[in-house]
Amino acid sequence: MAxxxxxxxxxxxxxxxxxxxxSNAMGQEFWSTFATTIRDLNEAGKTRVCVVSAEGKNFCSGMELSAFSSGISKTDTPEEREAFAYMVDHLQDTLTSLEKSRFPVIAAVQGACVGAGLDFVSACDLIVASEEAYFRIEEINIGMMADVGSLQRLxxxxxxxxxxxLAYLGSTLTASDAKQYGFVNDVCADKEATLSRALEMATIISKKAPIAIAGSKRAITYARDHSTDDALRWASVAQAGYWKPSDIMQAVQSRMTKTDPNFEDPAPINTTMLRPQK
Structure with a gap:
């Protein structure tokens, strides 16, 4: 199954x-295709917001155990250590694709969200969780340091x-505590209500000016990793590129007339020079 x-x-x-x-464990197919999926959505320019949900009882149980079926990767030699680091880079880049996407990503979480699942949602823009949802840095419980984003983003x-x-004890973070600490945006009664709330948020975002949303996402991410002064300087220059009078006028008129605006989709990304020719 896909x-x-x-x-x-x-x-x-x-x-x-x-x-x-x-429990939606992340296996080889996920790690080999997901970043490409996000890249394709970025390039097409048809996505204004993305919701990620999961079938079944649990959102994600982390890395699939079959990833270790051929044995635990060795790091005995410089060559093995270099190859290991490259492999981890690939896993990190897969989830970082969420953070670098042009559009906001909303995670709708139910049940377990542990290990790489927690790494995944840590790279999302918004998180909605059901009351029974829980989060855990599972890696420490199996003798390893988390290395795909949780320790860097959380x-x-x-x-x-x-x-x-969480990192030292391997303890569980409940949905209610996650909301109290500011990690989760909203907690809903069950899986269905959680997905409904995520889609409701997505609908609101989809009706905002896509260029302004994309600019806001970049500004927030940039500010997180830079000083306030650097972030303000970045915003003053970036705003000149994102400023679109026609969107502003349409947004104002829509509010006055209580109608939905009709903003243009983001432009597709021309990647002709970046992809091999068939």
Whole structure:
């Protein structure tokens, strides 16, 4: 069975993990295709916002155990260590594709979201969780350091001492506590209500000016990793590129007339020079 499905309608792309029989563990197909899927959505320019949900009881149980079926990677020699680092880079880049996408990504989480699943949602823009959802840095419980994003992103999303507790103790973070700490945006009664809330948020975003949304996402991400002064200087220059009077006028008129605006989709990305010719 495919690792996930992808549909797009009215500017909203819905990615659904489709392996509930293994709690949507991330196997080889996921790691080999997901970044390309996000790249293709970026290039097409038809996606204004993306919702990621999952079939079954759990959102994601992390890295599929079959990834270790050929044995645990060795790092005994410089050559093995270099190859290992390159492999981890690939895993990191797969999830970073969410953070670098032109559009916001909303995760709708139910049940377990652990290990690489937590790495995944840490790279999303918004998180909605069901009441029974929980999060855990599972790697420490199997004798390893998390290395695909949780330890790098979580300290910027919730109090550092809470992240250290999760990282050292391998303890579980409930949905209610995650919301209290600012990691989760909203907590809903069950899986269906969670997905409904995520799609509701996506619908609102899809009706905003796509260029302004893309600029806002970049500005927030840039500010997270730079000083306030650097981020302000970046914004003053970037705004000259994102400024679109026709969108502003349309947004104002739509508010006055209580009608939905009709913004243009983002322009497709021309990647002719970047892809090999057949």
């Amino acid at each position: 690792a996930y499905s992808v549909t797009t309608e009215n500017g909203i792309t819905h990615i659904t993990f489709t392996r509930p029989e293994v 300290p910027k999303l919730m109090p550092e001492h809470i992240v250290r507790e």
